Amino acid sequence: LFxxxxxxxxxxxxxxxxxxxxxxxxxxxxxxxxxxxxxxxxLHQGHSDGDQVYKYVNxxxxxxxxxxxxxxxxxxxERCELNHTDVVAxxxxxxxxxxxxxxxxxxxxxxxxxxxxxxxxIYRFDLSAPFDVSTCEYKHKLDLITEAxxxxxxxxxxxxxxxxxxVQGLEFSEDGTKLFxxxxxxxxxxxxxxxxxxxxxxxxVTLVL
Numbered sequence: 001l002f003x004x005x006x007x008x009x010x011x012x013x014x015x016x017x018x019x020x021x022x023x024x025x026x027x028x029x030x031x032x033x034x035x036x037x038x039x040x041x042x043l044h045q046g047h048s049d050g051d052q053v054y055k056y057v058n059x060x061x062x063x064x065x066x067x068x069x070x071x072x073x074x075x076x077x078e079r080c081e082l083n084h085t086d087v088v089a090x091x092x093x094x095x096x097x098x099x100x101x102x103x104x105x106x107x108x109x110x111x112x113x114x115x116x117x118x119x120x121x122i123y124r125f126d127l128s129a130p131f132d133v134s135t136c137e138y139k140h141k142l143d144l145i146t147e148a149x150x151x152x153x154x155x156x157x158x159x160x161x162x163x164x165x166x167v168q169g170l171e172f173s174e175d176g177t178k179l180f181x182x183x184x185x186x187x188x189x190x191x192x193x194x195x196x197x198x199x200x201x202x203x204x205v206t207l208v209l
Contacts, residue, residue: 027044027045028042028043028044028045029043029044029045029093029094029095029096030042030043030057030093030094030095030096030107031043031096032096032097032098033066034098034102034130034131035100035102035131036065037062037065037066038061038062038065039059039060039061039062039131040059040060040062040068040071041057041058041059041060041096041098041131041133042057042058042060042096043055043056043057043093043095043096043107044056044057044058045092045093045094055081055082055083055087055093056079056080056081056082057079057080057082057096057105057107057133057136058073058074058079059073059074059078059079059133059134060072060073060074061074077134078132078133078134079133079134080105080125080133080134080136081136082107082123082125084123084138086121086123086138086141087107087109087123087138092109092110092166093107093108093109093110094107094108094109094110094167094168094169095107095108095168095169095170097170097171097172098131099172099176099198099199100174100175100176101130102127102130102131103126103127103130104124104125104126104127104139104199105124105125105126105127105133105136106122106123106124106125106170106172107122107123107125108120108121108122108123108167108168108169108170108181109121109122109123109167110166110167110168120143120144120145120166120167120183121141121142121143121144121167122141122142122144122167122170122179122181122201123138123140123141124138124139124140124141124142124199124201125137125138125139126139140201140202141201142201142202142205144167144181148207149191149193149205149207150191150207166183166184167181167182167183167184168182168183168184169181169182170182172199175198176195176198176199177194177195177198178192178193178194178195179192179193179194179195179205180192180193181193191207191208192207192208193205193206193207193208194206194208
């Protein structure tokens with residue numbers, strides 16, 4: 001038998017690719033679809049323009065579900081501007097996640113040159129209609145770099161030139177009571193946490209050891 005890594009790689013074939021940003025002014029750092037695949041959301045990390053770093057979630061409509069070649073940009077009026085003070089303060093943003101009902105949206109943020117306890121966060125935005133990111137409203141955040149959430153995780157500290165232990169990925173269980181986070185550091189780490197209230201970052205969050 002072939003090793004799993006080789007046999008899996010042999011089954012992966014690129015079908016198509018599309019452009020979701022032009023030029024070098026934006027970096028795509030997150031992607032998500034709505035439940036039926038008729039909407040695609042892209043998290044953009046803009047390059048710095050003076051003191052402002054532009055971050056937003058764009059929406060694309062798909063005429064054929066999950067067929068990215070049929071995309072149509074929904075327009076600037078339909079995107080979510082991540083312009084809350086807490087969000088803008090972080091220089092790096094990664095990943096994009098929604099609750100199952102599409103009423104909550106989450107992003108991660110890491111301040112690369114910041115060693116403080118809130119240097120890696122998850123942000124929650126509430127939407128007034130399912131998967132309508134134009135209605136996004138900042139709700140709250142979760143500071144991840146704390147002893148309670150990192151104890152015995154071996155995720156690494158935030159010392160040194162590379163500012164280790166930056167959160168880069170997140171995923172919720174379908175019912176929102178489990179949170180999985182992926183970290184950049186000397187080695188990649190994946191942590192699991194439980195939430196006492198589904199999709200509520202202000203509820204009791206416990207590291208699963």
